[in-house]
Amino acid sequence: MKIIVCVKQVPDAKDVRLDPKTNTLAREGVQSIMNPYDQHALEEAVRLKDELGAEVTVLTMGPPQAEDVLRQSIACGADHGVLVSDRAFAGADTWATSYTLAQAIDFLGGADLVLCGKQAIDGDTAQVGPGLAMRLDMPFITCIQKVREADASGLVAERMMDDGYDVVAVDYPVLLTVVKDLNTPRVPSLKGKMRAKKAQFQVLSAADIGADPSLIGLAGSPTQVVRVFPPKPRGERTVLTGDMDEQVSELARRLNAYLQ
Amino acid sequence: MDYFLSEEQEMIVETAREITDERIIPARAELDEKHEFPRAILNEMAQADLFAVPIPEEYGGFGGGCIDNVLALEQLGRGCVGVGTAFAASALGIYPILIAGSDEMKSKYLPDVASGAKFAAFGLTEANAGSDASGIRTTAVPDGDEWVINGTKQWITNGGEAQIYTIVAITDRSRGARGASMFVVEEGDAGFTCGPKEKKMGIRASSTTELIFKDCRIPKDRLIGRLGTGFITVMKTLDSSRPGIAALGLGLAQGALDEAASYAKQRVQFGKPIISFQAVQHLLADMAIQLEAARALVYGAARHIDAHPKDMTKVSSMCKVFATDVAMKVAVDAVQVMGGYGFMSEYPVEKMMRDAKILQIYEGTNQIQRNVIGQELNKEYSRS
Structure with missing residues (x-):
């Protein structure tokens, strides 16, 4: 069984700043981490590997320093890491990114199971997973909160919904995007860290994966960021005090005043 | 201070720190309150290979020495000495096998302890044999292809939770100190x-x-x-394990200092954070001085012990006494800095102060350690 986990290196959310000139995220001097949702996707892949026996490949698109998340993945139990890296990929939106990742997965010979985090905490679009599945012509289930059972031919999983969850049974190949309820990512082991230290990663360029230059990077990205700005602070908030009757009358009084 | 750790040692610290910050610290108050054995956390420590640290590579371990074990235990002790003790006791339980066991015995037991599939425990103390190990009453008598063991061990850490127990029993009372032997007893053995x-x-x-x-x-x-x-195996076992107890003390003292100092920065009295008052500064300064001195001694001792020197016993006892006395003092002073809040179980220093006390007692009381150091000095100075 072949599992591919797509991960993204993102700025640590504890330390987010905007570049006032370009209105994009200031990445210089900001600590990078593996997108937290992707950590859960990776954990599930390693858990399935422990249970069923599988080959886990971690795939990331990014600059050379994105190798850090591949190294972290090896420490957490992944078998291989692949870095899709080329200056031509720069400026990719979710459309171009999902195309690029799909090309890379095809180049790697496909997979039975592709796992992605629900979304990345920098862009928060939640589009790459589904987009990637469409490009791979693979069924997908988003927001997986639990994999109930899995074997060599398919799995049964819970999809988180607003009012509960769906239980979905699916055969491979399939792409899942996952939420944080799925599992608790393990602490990387010492032996894993030793393996990670020595790990070598396959680096794929646009030419390697046979990417159409018009579909990658900025050129292949229909999204244009017009302006990024911090949201306006919320208005003043008042906490009502007193016993329940007093609070309700006060609330009714204020609502009436507002309605008139 | 920079103690020039190797890359592997930094990895051990990082791994143990992660387990401590993410798993132990959020759980410690509840574990303490419920007297709950931290099985889930220990399983995670096993998965992260921490149990493998002191075990040789040929038996599935990480091949670390005393210093490596000390580095892991220091982090764990910063979070919770209760959890740290459960972890340390498993290593203590297999030291006799590591030190004196046959290759077959090592192959049989060590890989499962390295992977964390099994926990170990060490059984020496009895009702009448604490500081004075010659009071041991438990006996082992040969009978055909078996040993028959009778007696009761007391205050055994990981009792009921471990699968592998290394215990001391008298095999020939007439031979005194040479009449005791060590055995492996497994969970589920009849009797x-x-x-x-x-x-x-x-x-x-x-x-x-x-x-x-x-x-x-x-x-x-x-x-x-x-x-x-x-008895020889017991002494060598304790020589190897005592720096681990010292390390739990370092961790506890560091945790207590961290709590006290950050509290002192936030707590405002007389219009100022109390850390700006000299009375509080001097308490914190003394805590920091003693902690760093203890750390330097423990790391130095652990590295010295890894070279298997002749004066291992003395050095091992010295670091145990100093670091655990420091842990007790720093914990008491941390409570003092935090005043009434420090006395409340809502804040972690209350538990730290209770936990610190055992460090001065188990694996040889600090009074016994001083006896040992004194006797070693007596021997050294008789030679010159």
Whole structure:
């Protein structure tokens, strides 16, 4: 069984700043981490590997320093890491990114199971997973909160919904995007860290994966960021005090005043 | 201070720190309150290879020495000495096998302890044999292809939770110190049971029970090393393990200092954070001085011990005494800095102060350690 986990290196959310000139995220001097949702996707892949026996490949698109998340993945139990890296990929939106990742997965010979985090905490679009599945012509289930059972031919999983969850049974190949309820990512082991230290990663360029230059990077990205700005602070908030009757009358009084 | 750790050692610290910050610290208050054995956390520590640290690579370990174990235990102790003790006691339980066991015995037991599939425990203390190990009453008598063990061990850490127990029993009372031997007893051996969990002042996450042997029959090959070498193995085991207790003390002291100093920065009295008052600064300064001195001694001792020197016993005792006395003092002072808040169980220093006390008592009281150091000095100066 072949599992591919797509991960993204993102700025640590504890330390987010905007570049006032370009209105994009200031990445210089900001600590990078593996997108937290992707950590859960990776954990599930390693858990399935422990249970069923599988080959886990971690795939990331990014600059050379994105190798850090591949190294972290090896420490957490992944078998291989692949870095899709080329200056031509720069400026990719979710459309171009999902195309690029799909090309890379095809180049790697496909997979039975592709796992992605629900979304990345920098862009928060939640589009790459589904987009990637469409490009791979693979069924997908988003927001997986639990994999109930899995074997060599398919799995049964819970999809988180607003009012509960769906239980979905699916055969491979399939792409899942996952939420944080799925599992608790393990602490990387010492032996894993030793393996990670020595790990070598396959680096794929646009030419390697046979990417159409018009579909990658900025050129292949229909999204244009017009302006990024911090949201306006919320208005003043008042906490009502007193016993329940007093609070309700006060609330009714204020609502009436507002309605008139 | 920079102690020039190797890359592997930094990895050990990082791994143990992650387990401590993400798993132990959020759980410690509840574990303490419920006297709950931290099995889930220990399983995660196993998965992260921490149990493998002191075990040689050929038995599935990480091949670390005393210093490596010290680095892991220091982090764990910063989070919770109860959890740290459960972890340390498993290493203590396999030291006799590591030190004196045959290759077959090592192959049989060490890989499972390295992977964390099994926990170990060490059984020496009895009702009448604490500081004075010659009071041991537990006996092992040969009978055909078996040993028959009778007696009761007391206050055994990981009792009821471990699967592998290394215990000391008298095999020939007439031979005095050469009449004791060590054996491996396994969970489930006929005639072996553990008593109920003791209620303790501190380290409540760890399990402490009696080990009860009633005509407990074990195969002949469970003898560790040669017959009559039990006391020597015990002494060597404790020489190796004591720096680990010192490390738990370092961790506890660091945790207490961290709590006290950050509290002192936030707590405002007389219009100023109390850290700006000299009375509080001097308390914190003394805590920091003693902690760093203890750390320098413990790391130095652990590295020295890894070279298997002749004066291992003295150095091992010295670091245990100093670091655990410092831990007690720093914990008491941390409570003092935090005043009434420090006395409340809502804040972690209350538990730290209770936990610190055992460090001065177990694996040889600090008074016994001073005896040992004194006797070693006596020997050294008789030679010159």
